[in-house]
Amino acid sequence: MYKYLLLVCLSLLAFSSLHAQILQGKVVDKNGIPVQDAYILSNDVSQHTHTNELGAFKHDGFQPGDTLKISFIGFSTQSLVLESKDFSEPMVITLREAPINLDQVVISNQNNSLNQISQIDLRNNPVNSSQEILRKIPGLFIAQHAGGGKAEQIFLRGFDIDHGTDINISVDGMPVNMVSHAHGQGYSDLHFLIPETVERVDFSKGPYYADKGNFTTAGYIEFQTKERLGSSMASVEYGQFNSTRTVGMFDLLPAGSDHQAYIAGEYILTDGPFESSQHFNRINLMGKYTVNLPGNDKLSIQASHFDSKWDASGQIPQRAVDAGIITRFGAIDDTEGGFTSRSNIAINHTRNIDGNSFIKSNAFYSHYDFELFSNFTFFLEDPVNGDQIRQVEDRNIFGLQSVYHRQFEPGDMDIDLQAGLGLRYDQINDNQLARTANRKTTLEEIARGDINESNLYGFVNSEFEIGNFLINPGVRLDYLKFDYVDNLTTAYRTLSEGKAIVSPKLNFMYNPSPFWQIFLKSGMGFHSNDTRVVVARSGEQILPAAYGVDLGTVWKPLPRLWFNTALWYLYLQQEFVYVGDAGIVEPSGKTRRTGIDFGLRYQISDRFFLDSDINYTFARAIEEPEGANYIPLAPDLTAVGGIVYQSKGGFSGGLRYRYIKDRPANEDGSITAIGYFITDLNANYTWNKTTFSLIIDNLFDTEWNEAQFATESRLRNEDAPIEELHYTPGTPFFLRGKVSFRF
Structure with a gap:
């Protein structure tokens, strides 16, 4: 043989x-x-x-x-x-x-043709906040509910992902998700990313990619920053609610050399539309150096630092507004808010072995601080001091990864092979949850401990291209080690658990022409549970798995018309969830989600572009009886889109909308999270090297609820608690002007 x-x-x-x-x-x-x-x-x-x-x-x-x-x-x-x-x-x-032209788009025989959508959208609709850049992912919705400083709440494919539990987010190979975070598993604060530095957005939905690991169940997003700016830029933006944003990006080396370097900075101030000022401020600094080495090698070094501080009015109960106790932009407890910072250094190196193979390696270190004050239930637990809580952590993250790429052509077959190894280590000091009063006094320590969590992984991914067919099998192995020291106990003891998981993937693509692709994707992914859950449950359901299938097509029936659609299914195993706001473990059963995605990009003329993405999901808990099996806050119907105009004379502009349907806020659907339809406008005029912009969020001043929850709470003078809708009001009509100068 x-x-x-x-x-x-x-x-x-x-x-x-x-x-x-x-x-x-x-x-x-x-x-x-x-x-x-x-x-x-x-x-x-x-x-x-x-x-x-x-x-x-x-x-x-x-x-x-x-x-x-x-x-x-x-x-x-x-x-x-x-x-x-x-x-x-x-x-x-x-x-x-x-200029962007859909004639340029060819649907290639590769595993993720949808990435071209993000390139089209990014160039046609520039963004000016890290919050907005998440909206570049078709079907992804976000909500902010803590004065702008907290990571956004994310919704995708029938998931209330919270702050990142079921979506893997990274920047230049550096993870954004925080494991075993003080506030929630997978917490993803992307605010350290300056949006003007983003060159490329790689994304996909589902657990189908061997190089993507923890949290890749609903999908992944990978941002790649620019290697060279092309020109320096400075901008100033001012608007309602005492809002100011300044950005500076400076190219440090001349064009045409093998060396590229730039620095970028961003500073934001705003009081927000609330009656109690947010006093929000954020500063971002970033520097990146890239050198093209002999033999087609490349080395990139980047460093960044971000600081953010804010006050917040928090989520408010509908009954308080209805009774006239507060307005929609008032507060029950306006002492919420917090502080967070992150410092990063990352090194990326590409070693070209020959014309067929190369090794891509990266290493990174991040130091992260977090302090958050919240009050969701008001006077439910403590009728005298209130229910304010404080969540704190001090974290160091270390990581490295090397991936070997090789292409070869035996006969009429093209083979692309990738094999990678990596390690991520999180050292979390004094992860805390405490009851506090007025941000000053600690009333009770609920949880406090040190966490060490390691993730060692390896994967193999291969692509076999035979004519118009591409077969993409892959497999990933992850081993996670969880250590926890409870600092509230008198005796020292390290609680420890470990677990490995194998995640196979198998995808098929068929390209009958450069303008049409049919795909079938299947795979298994996972998200890890919080270390405190793992040790509390003695290792039970450490790494709940997700099983997914996508059947879809990408099609260009006309040179300037693009369609994409997919039918999909996703099943999640039993898991246990650590509720960071309460310091308790809650069981959550098996879930099933099915849905359809539909996208369109149409270039009406050389200057007009139309885009639309519509997503429908049916999401249910499997083990609960009918009528009590809703998944709280899981969106079933969402739509985003808009029209963009770009002229040769320097004028450009766009009108964009986003829609989310009413959805159940609790398991039996007795409380409803209210849907909304919001329209935004931007208009720009470029004269020589100066661009003048007008930006309007919520053009029609729609009254809408951004973050919404079914919460049991009690006001100061109430005899009994009430469970009802609590929400953060969405931004009203918000006008800003902006001037940008390139040099």
């Missing part, structure tokens, strides 16, 4: 060496920065390939005399006729920037 296997392997190698001439090269922009996922297509569309993370491509199906088209979003499509000399050494193709 082994002799036959050896004979087959030798035959494949011999066949590949006798195959057609090999064309290889690199696609870059005008600054020499690699263009990832650029599409290289023969004129008769019989042969095609795309660039990898290094901007490199290699294909043996092209011949001298072929006419190639090279295209990517935001660049002019380039054509060239191949000559014999092009096959003697790697070629370099430089693309020129151009």
Whole structure:
């Protein structure tokens, strides 16, 4: 048997060496920065390939005399006729920037064609806050309910993800999710990211990718920051509610060299629309240096720091507004708020081995501080002092990862192999939950301890491209170790548990043409439970698994019309949840979600773009009786979209909407979280190097509830508690003006 296997392997190698001439090269922009996922297509569309993370491509199906088209979003499509000399050494193709045009979009035979949507949306609709950049993910909704300083509440695919429990978020390979966080598992504060520095957003829904681990159940989002700015920029924005935002980004090295460096800063002040001022302020600083080394190697070093401080009016009960005790923008306890900071340093290195393989490695360190004061129940537990709580932690995160990439072509098959190893270690000192009064006095310590959590992982991902078919099997192995020391007990003791999980993936793509793809994706993912849950339950359900399937298509029936749709299913195992606000463990049963996603991008003319994403989900708890099996706050119908205009004369603008339907706020649906339809407007005019902008959030001044919860609470003079809808009011009509100058 082994002799036959050896004979087959030798035959494949011999066949590949006798195959057609090999064309290889690199696609870059005008600054020499690699263009990832650029599409290289023969004129008769019989042969095609795309660039990898290094901007490199290699294909043996092209011949001298072929006419190639090279295209990517935001660049002019380039054509060239191949000559014999092009096959003697790697070629370099430089693309020129151009306005967004859907003619440039080719649906390539790769695992995540939907990423092109984010490139279109990012260029057509620039954002000016880290909150807004999350809205670039089709079907993702967010809600803010703590004065702007707390991480956003996230909704996706029928999940109330809280602050990140079921979505994996990263920036340049550095994780955003916080394991065993003082406020909630997977807590993802993205506010350290300056949105103007974002170059690319890689995203997908479902647990189908071997290189994505913990928290990848509903999906993942990976932000990549710019290597070079192209030009320096300074902007000032001022608006209602004493709101100010300033941004500066400064290119430090001349264009055309192998070295790129820039620094960026952001400062935000606002009082917010509330009667009690938010006194919100945030500062972000970032620096990044990238060097292209000999042999197509690359090294990038970046550092950043972010500080945020705020006051908050918190969630308010509907009955207090109805009774005239407070207005919609009033407060029962306006001493909520907090402070948080994060300092990061990250190193990314790419080592090019040969034309077929490279190793990509990254290492990072983050120091994170968090302090949050909240009061959700008012006087339910303590009728004298109130129910304010304080959550605190001081965290260090260490991590590293190396991924080996190799491409080879045995016969008519193209194979792309990835194999990676990595480690993440979280050291959390003095993770606390306490009852407090007026932010000054500690009344009772509920929980306080030290957490050490390690995640060692490895994965193998492969892509077999055979003609128009792509088969993508992969497998991931994670081992997590949980240690907890309870500092409220008199005796010292380390509680420890460990668990491993294997997550297989199998995806199929079929591209009958460069303008149509059909896909079937399947896989298993997981999110880890909080360390305090793990040790309290003696290791029971440490890593509840998620099983998912997607069947869908991406289609361009016309050169400027793009459709995508998917039918999907996701099942989650039994899990136990640590409620950071109460310091208790709550059981949560098996759940099932099914749904359909639909997206459209249409370029009406050279200047008008239309986009829309509609998502429907049916989400239920499996083990509960009918009528008591709703998943609280799980959205069933959401829609976002808009129209964008860009003129040659310097004017641009857009009108955008977002809609979420009414949904149950508790298990039996007796309390309803109210849906809303909000419209935003932006208009811009560029004269020479200066851009003047007008931004209006909530154009029609709609009264809406942003974050909403079914909560049992008691007001000071009430005899008994009442469970009803509590909410944070959404931003009213909010006008801002902005001036940006490039130099």
